[in-house]
Amino acid sequence: MSTLPENKNPVRDNAMTVVATALLAAFLWWAEGHLDGYKIRIINLIAINAILGLSLNLIYGMAGMFSLGHAGFMAIGAYVSALLILTPEQKTAMWILDPIAPWLTGIHAPFLVSLLAAGLLAALFGWLVALPVLRLGGDYLGIATLGFSEIIRILITNLTPITNGPLGLKGIPSHTSLWMSYGCLIAALACVARLMRSNFGNVIRAVRDDEIAAKTMGINTYSTRVLAFTMGCFGGGVGGALMGNLITTIDPKMFMITQTYSLLMIIVVGGLGSITGSVVGSILVTTMLEWLRFVENPVTIGSLEIPGIPGMRMVIFSVLLIAVIIFRREGIMGMSEFSWDRLFSYRNRVTRGGGAS
Amino acid sequence: MTDARAPRDNILSLSGVTLRFGGLLAVNGMTMAVPRGGIVGLIGPNGAGKTTAFNVITGFYKPTSGYVEFSHAPGESSRITGLPPHRVCEAGIARTFQNIRIFGNETALQNVMVGAYVRQRGAWWMNMFSFAFPAAAREEREIADNAVSLLERLGLEKYALAQASSLPYGAQRRLEIARALATRPSFLLLDEPAAGMNPQESADLLNFIRRLRDEFSLSILLIEHDMKVVMGVCEHIWVLDQGELIANGAPADIKANPRVIEAYLGKEAAHA
Numbered sequence: 001m002s003t004l005p006e007n008k009n010p011v012r013d014n015a016m017t018v019v020a021t022a023l024l025a026a027f028l029w030w031a032e033g034h035l036d037g038y039k040i041r042i043i044n045l046i047a048i049n050a051i052l053g054l055s056l057n058l059i060y061g062m063a064g065m066f067s068l069g070h071a072g073f074m075a076i077g078a079y080v081s082a083l084l085i086l087t088p089e090q091k092t093a094m095w096i097l098d099p100i101a102p103w104l105t106g107i108h109a110p111f112l113v114s115l116l117a118a119g120l121l122a123a124l125f126g127w128l129v130a131l132p133v134l135r136l137g138g139d140y141l142g143i144a145t146l147g148f149s150e151i152i153r154i155l156i157t158n159l160t161p162i163t164n165g166p167l168g169l170k171g172i173p174s175h176t177s178l179w180m181s182y183g184c185l186i187a188a189l190a191c192v193a194r195l196m197r198s199n200f201g202n203v204i205r206a207v208r209d210d211e212i213a214a215k216t217m218g219i220n221t222y223s224t225r226v227l228a229f230t231m232g233c234f235g236g237g238v239g240g241a242l243m244g245n246l247i248t249t250i251d252p253k254m255f256m257i258t259q260t261y262s263l264l265m266i267i268v269v270g271g272l273g274s275i276t277g278s279v280v281g282s283i284l285v286t287t288m289l290e291w292l293r294f295v296e297n298p299v300t301i302g303s304l305e306i307p308g309i310p311g312m313r314m315v316i317f318s319v320l321l322i323a324v325i326i327f328r329r330e331g332i333m334g335m336s337e338f339s340w341d342r343l344f345s346y347r348n349r350v351t352r353g354g355g356a357s
Numbered sequence: 358m359t360d361a362r363a364p365r366d367n368i369l370s371l372s373g374v375t376l377r378f379g380g381l382l383a384v385n386g387m388t389m390a391v392p393r394g395g396i397v398g399l400i401g402p403n404g405a406g407k408t409t410a411f412n413v414i415t416g417f418y419k420p421t422s423g424y425v426e427f428s429h430a431p432g433e434s435s436r437i438t439g440l441p442p443h444r445v446c447e448a449g450i451a452r453t454f455q456n457i458r459i460f461g462n463e464t465a466l467q468n469v470m471v472g473a474y475v476r477q478r479g480a481w482w483m484n485m486f487s488f489a490f491p492a493a494a495r496e497e498r499e500i501a502d503n504a505v506s507l508l509e510r511l512g513l514e515k516y517a518l519a520q521a522s523s524l525p526y527g528a529q530r531r532l533e534i535a536r537a538l539a540t541r542p543s544f545l546l547l548d549e550p551a552a553g554m555n556p557q558e559s560a561d562l563l564n565f566i567r568r569l570r571d572e573f574s575l576s577i578l579l580i581e582h583d584m585k586v587v588m589g590v591c592e593h594i595w596v597l598d599q600g601e602l603i604a605n606g607a608p609a610d611i612k613a614n615p616r617v618i619e620a621y622l623g624k625e626a627a628h629a
Binding site: 200 | 415441443447451452458459461463468472474475481484485486536
């Protein structure tokens with residue numbers, strides 16, 4: 001039928017997707033050999049932040065649940081993965097404050113299994129939290145999830161036999177290569193894009209737009225929200241695990257509320273409710289935060305020497321964020337998505353001098 | 358009551374439905390019925406409890422006492438009192454809202470597809486892996502095709518891919534109805550369908566409502582303040598005042614009923 005949003009040129013679009021993926025692979029291959037460790041870490045962080053942003057966007061942007069608990073689910077994922085891949089020798093050597101729980105010493109799993117376990121356990125906790133908390137709405141939900149995230153952090157700090165308490169875990173094997181993080185990102189993008197393009201995706205957005213109308217249309221809005229929340233937590237757990245394996249040390253302080261805020265920043269800048277926006281936001285926010293480090297260095301202007309002010313980049317970054325909120329409230333992408341079709345029709349419009357295409 | 362035709366075949370019946378909000382008696386001992394295939398009006402002054410009655414029927418409020426019975430097909434009947442709204446919809450009741458409630462950020466087509474979700478058999482995760490579940494993928498294509506043909510039947514096809522909140526007012530009202538029809542109801546509740554329409558539009562509405570009833574084999578209960586619409590389309594009218602049913606009958610009888618005139622215009626007018 002002509003009115004259906006059909007793909008107008010599937011062969012071209014598939015070819016373009018293959019070409020784009022190949023280009024990304026070529027770039028990663030080049031980066032691995034030519035860039036220094038610092039730059040590779042930033043490129044890795046872009047992918048991990050995109051996964052985390054995407055998972056929070058599923059909860060907040062697409063399903064409309066204001067959640068401030070993502071750092072908590074990241075922490076669960078990071079610790080589960082790290083505890084699974086650390087060797088028994090490493091574990092016994094690391095626990096100084098309290099001896100390690102005996103059952104934990106022997107548990108060992110390959111990295112991919114630990115990644116899956118991280119996601120599943122974060123999802124399980126997310127589901128348990130969602131059951132009572134998603135009866136709340138709006139701001140209350142934000143406060144409740146924020147509380148949960150703090151509970152997780154404090155539990156990790158104090159459950160020394162399992163988590164090594166405030167000392168954290170060190171010497172985590174660095175499994176997060178560029179291929180690993182971008183492979184996970186592509187898998188996450190494919191899953192969420194296919195989900196949101198299906199009719200269930202329509203349902204998730206409908207629950208966000210008008211819960212009462214959605215109920216009247218026969219949708220169990222409560223279970224839909226629980227499901228979306230749980231899926232988002234899965235992504236949070238996987239992202240946390242990747243992060244832990246990239247940095248190779250984790251401790252409870254890594255998962256403070258500021259971690260959730262930077263994810264919020266990514267999706268607000270990129271566009272609440274947009275998959276593309278999560279990626280764009282992650283690229284912008286991650287690189288900007290690193291690039292802005294120069295403002296914290298000591299500056300010499302003529303004979304005037306200004307000592308470096310730690311935290312200055314956050315001030316500047318906040319100003320930039322406020323500018324985004326004022327001039328483009330819906331974020332860079334708004335709720336729209338990238339598609340080859342859109343790109344080509346835009347290019348055609350530009351080359352034809354702004355005429356209708 | 359007009360009990361002439363026997364055996365009575367009612368699609369919906371309310372028995373002694375009472376709803377109290379603290380000290381306020383919103384609906385008091387409401388007993389009424391809607392015959393299968395009928396177009397029935399529910400009228401009354403502002404604050405009479407009409408929308409509250411709709412909310413009881415569709416499961417948003419649980420009545421303090423009394424019950425609602427719904428009969429999806431002749432010969433069967435079940436109590437829907439206490440069911441949550443989404444189960445009421447599953448049973449075959451759809452409704453529209455007094456203040457339009459469309460899913461504004463979605464396209465008109467997506468709005469209608471959401472309505473069809475309640476009858477979708479494939480599980481939600483199947484379409485993430487549609488290459489592995491051809492049956493689920495086929496069902497989803499059918500849902501989209503059906504949604505398009507629903508939009509065409511309601512004259513909304515040119516808006517199919519437009520964002521719903523950008524549609525003109527009248528089209529938004531029709532979209533709400535299209536979405537309700539996508540849930541495949543046997544009973545449709547319309548809450549002030551003529552609100553905000555000009556005289557020409559409300560005149561068209563009369564035929565539109567009759568067409569809906571015939572083409573989708575529906576029974577319709579509607580709340581309306583526009584008396585031209587109510588008198589023109591309803592076969593039977595119930596009048597609600599301060600939570601109580603004060604009259605019911607054919608449009609001509611209601612027009613002449615002194616209690617109804619009193620409720621709307623005051624005592625003097627009734628005796629004038």
